[in-house]
Amino acid sequence: MVMTAQAMPALMPCWSCKGPVATRALFCSVCGAVQGPGPIDHFTRLGLKATFDVDLDELEKQYFGFQRRLHPDRFAAKTPKERALSQSQATALNEAYETLKDPLKRAAYLLELMGHKVDLTACGTISDKSLLMEQMEKREAIADADSVETITKLSAAADTDVLSCQCHISAAINGENLDEAVHLTIRLKYLVKLAEEARTKKSRLTRQAR
Amino acid sequence: MSDDGLVMLQLCEPGETPAPHESERGAAVGIDLGTTNSVVALSFETEVEVLRAADGKALIPSVVHYKDDGEVVVGQAAREAILESPDHVVTSIKRLMGRGIEDVKSLAGTLPYTLEPNPDGGMVRLRVAGRVLTPVEISADILRAIKARAEEALLGKFVSRAVITVPAYFDDAARTATKDAARLADIEVLRLVNEPTAAALAYGLDNSVEGLYAVYDLGGGTFDISILKMEKGVFQVKATGGDAVLGGDDIDHSIAEHFLSQRKVAVGDHPISSGEVKQALMTARVAKECLTSRPSGEWMIEVDGKPSLHTMTREQLESLAAPFVERTISICRDVVEDAGIDVADIQGVVLVGGSTRMPLVRARVAEFFGRPPLSNINPDEVVAVGAALQAEALTVGSDTLLLDVTPLSLGIETMGGIVEKVIPRNTPIPVAMAQEFTTYQDGQSAMAIHVVQGEREMVDQNRSLARFVLRGIPPMTAGAARIRVQFQVDADGLLTVSATEMTTGVEQQVVVKPSYGLTDDEMATMLRDSLVHARDDMAQRLLTEAVVEAQRSVLAVQSALSVDQDLLSADERQAIDAAIEQVNAACAGSDRDAVTQAVDDLENATKSFAEKRMDRGIRNALAGMSVDRLDGALGGGE
Numbered sequence A: 001m002v003m004t005a006q007a008m009p010a011l012m013p014c015w016s017c018k019g020p021v022a023t024r025a026l027f028c029s030v031c032g033a034v035q036g037p038g039p040i041d042h043f044t045r046l047g048l049k050a051t052f053d054v055d056l057d058e059l060e061k062q063y064f065g066f067q068r069r070l071h072p073d074r075f076a077a078k079t080p081k082e083r084a085l086s087q088s089q090a091t092a093l094n095e096a097y098e099t100l101k102d103p104l105k106r107a108a109y110l111l112e113l114m115g116h117k118v119d120l121t122a123c124g125t126i127s128d129k130s131l132l133m134e135q136m137e138k139r140e141a142i143a144d145a146d147s148v149e150t151i152t153k154l155s156a157a158a159d160t161d162v163l164s165c166q167c168h169i170s171a172a173i174n175g176e177n178l179d180e181a182v183h184l185t186i187r188l189k190y191l192v193k194l195a196e197e198a199r200t201k202k203s204r205l206t207r208q209a210r
Numbered sequence B: 001m002s003d004d005g006l007v008m009l010q011l012c013e014p015g016e017t018p019a020p021h022e023s024e025r026g027a028a029v030g031i032d033l034g035t036t037n038s039v040v041a042l043s044f045e046t047e048v049e050v051l052r053a054a055d056g057k058a059l060i061p062s063v064v065h066y067k068d069d070g071e072v073v074v075g076q077a078a079r080e081a082i083l084e085s086p087d088h089v090v091t092s093i094k095r096l097m098g099r100g101i102e103d104v105k106s107l108a109g110t111l112p113y114t115l116e117p118n119p120d121g122g123m124v125r126l127r128v129a130g131r132v133l134t135p136v137e138i139s140a141d142i143l144r145a146i147k148a149r150a151e152e153a154l155l156g157k158f159v160s161r162a163v164i165t166v167p168a169y170f171d172d173a174a175r176t177a178t179k180d181a182a183r184l185a186d187i188e189v190l191r192l193v194n195e196p197t198a199a200a201l202a203y204g205l206d207n208s209v210e211g212l213y214a215v216y217d218l219g220g221g222t223f224d225i226s227i228l229k230m231e232k233g234v235f236q237v238k239a240t241g242g243d244a245v246l247g248g249d250d251i252d253h254s255i256a257e258h259f260l261s262q263r264k265v266a267v268g269d270h271p272i273s274s275g276e277v278k279q280a281l282m283t284a285r286v287a288k289e290c291l292t293s294r295p296s297g298e299w300m301i302e303v304d305g306k307p308s309l310h311t312m313t314r315e316q317l318e319s320l321a322a323p324f325v326e327r328t329i330s331i332c333r334d335v336v337e338d339a340g341i342d343v344a345d346i347q348g349v350v351l352v353g354g355s356t357r358m359p360l361v362r363a364r365v366a367e368f369f370g371r372p373p374l375s376n377i378n379p380d381e382v383v384a385v386g387a388a389l390q391a392e393a394l395t396v397g398s399d400t401l402l403l404d405v406t407p408l409s410l411g412i413e414t415m416g417g418i419v420e421k422v423i424p425r426n427t428p429i430p431v432a433m434a435q436e437f438t439t440y441q442d443g444q445s446a447m448a449i450h451v452v453q454g455e456r457e458m459v460d461q462n463r464s465l466a467r468f469v470l471r472g473i474p475p476m477t478a479g480a481a482r483i484r485v486q487f488q489v490d491a492d493g494l495l496t497v498s499a500t501e502m503t504t505g506v507e508q509q510v511v512v513k514p515s516y517g518l519t520d521d522e523m524a525t526m527l528r529d530s531l532v533h534a535r536d537d538m539a540q541r542l543l544t545e546a547v548v549e550a551q552r553s554v555l556a557v558q559s560a561l562s563v564d565q566d567l568l569s570a571d572e573r574q575a576i577d578a579a580i581e582q583v584n585a586a587c588a589g590s591d592r593d594a595v596t597q598a599v600d601d602l603e604n605a606t607k608s609f610a611e612k613r614m615d616r617g618i619r620n621a622l623a624g625m626s627v628d629r630l631d632g633a634l635g636g637g638e
């Protein structure tokens, strides 16, 4: 991990040897004690660049690498304080991993970091008329599908919609069209839901056909 | 810290359990705490030794005999006492771990116990030999016997820590109960590991190809099937299923009935005596075992001087066993289908449980999964073997890391009895997640919080884990309060829930224990009772902990001195060295207060040194210097 010249790293006293330690450091470089999770964003925590285009293999590699060093199982023989700190570190890593792994959560999180909050929990009402119409039509088509063949096609189409929406989000964020990106992220939320419905129906029909 | 304070601390903060001294910590074993039998094993450099009794037996029957004179007997001797004094003997206690009286109704008729009504709700209680006992205390008695067995097998080596296995479907209450039982037995739980995961570890599947594996576990009284997914060193339980009252014992009964009907023909029709039933069952077990390796056999049953001769072929045995085996296969089919996977995608099948020795079981499992099952490790011992490997990995260290996920979703009851999920199933643990809720009445001052576990949408279809009330919400209009409910699950899958009212800045936290767990008071009392004769041990343990902590402080100061000693004048340095000497001297003695006092003095002696070090760090950072050193330990992931 290369430190860029940007901000000066914030310092905190190490809980163990009381000397200075960077807030984002995992271990004290003087006494070696594990530190608590610093107030850093999920990308930094996993040593990744803050971008929507996260390489999932890289994400996993980083996540497992950090967990190997910080998971409570690594501290089973250490003092209670160190075990508690490793537990908070592992919890923070899991949160970062779960957020960045999922394109929808990742988009919303990144936009929030960039100062554009996306409210994914606001359920029900779709304020965008055309999105609403599109959703209703597609949902109906899935509900009406009664053969494995039809639902397989619909499910594949829904998956394609999800992927293409992700591409658009990436382009919008990289082109700094953040309002557009927020709009697309809300759209992605509904597309993901639709794709899930199609998948569930597909496995149900496939099982019935067996 | 008082003993009670220690108890509270452990219950509330799973990460804050005290650790005994490294060098005096004793062996770390793997324990399969089973419904019918338990097994204990020890791994040394990944060679596992199953710890056996002097007669070579590995299985310790999970049976406890509470004698009238207060003596507690566990194992084979307890099992033999069942017929003479059934009301003094407890079997299958694992079925009741973390269970409330409501849960047990569904097991009615299958439990040979008298349950004690408990007006306060909570975990069921048993009336045994005039005593009232919780499943936690009874399990603790089994664990004490296991620990004694291990220490005997290890020629008196002290056993203090263990990995204990639990069924994958065990909920939070049952896991907590298991951990509580271990604490009563004075065993530090390094980690609770799912039984199917332990079986997979025993076969080294953590180092094999990524993909899906099935674990088929047919014990004496229970059947479990689990589908595991192994991906990048992470085991996930994809699906589980089973039958809590189906096992090898059913097959034994079926054979015994067959023998008894033959006997009626041989010695003439007569009312069957309990002695004959006992003999027939014993003969049935022998016959089942024999026919594993031979095509046929002959056995004699003799009761009241009336002998009868019984022959049986393997085919006859298999036709008696077939209905039970078919039932397990049909459960396998359901579980595979529910998981939405294809049997052909399963890359390996592991056999667990003594009943999987039957050739019929192996043949049917191989046929259903389309591949021969892994069976070269003794199926009675495979779970303990995996647990022992994990115990060694945790204490000595290893490259593989076992990351677990939540087996079931955790949520909260909202309006209309609908469950709002806070932590979905299959979330990697440890995890902390929070959700905000609000009041739905003007001026509402309290909010009932009901924590449930399960996948269903409605509260009553899930398992209730805990209820508590957040009080003292300041008067506000409906919907204005913001109540943040935080769920925390530690690496063992144990849950802590707290609630906070956010708008007023007044934080209120309630930490809950599962409804069917023991209260802190109960646990404290039990610990005290169990430690009545172990006062000195406890004091010794607290001293050891203080010494470990003191030694860590000294090492930290010495590390600091090695990099920044130029900040100190000769006098200052001398004062610090003297304080270190004090700590070392106190550690050599046996006065815990002296140790903590010396550590406090060392902290005071190094106060200005610490300030100077912080100042230097900040100056260096401002000058753009030494950033690498301060940040040097960030790394990871490489």
Ligand SMILES: [Zn+2]
Residues within 6 Å of the ligand: A014, A015, A016, A017, A018, A019, A028, A029, A030, A031, A032, A033, B556
């Ligand atoms: Zn330090």
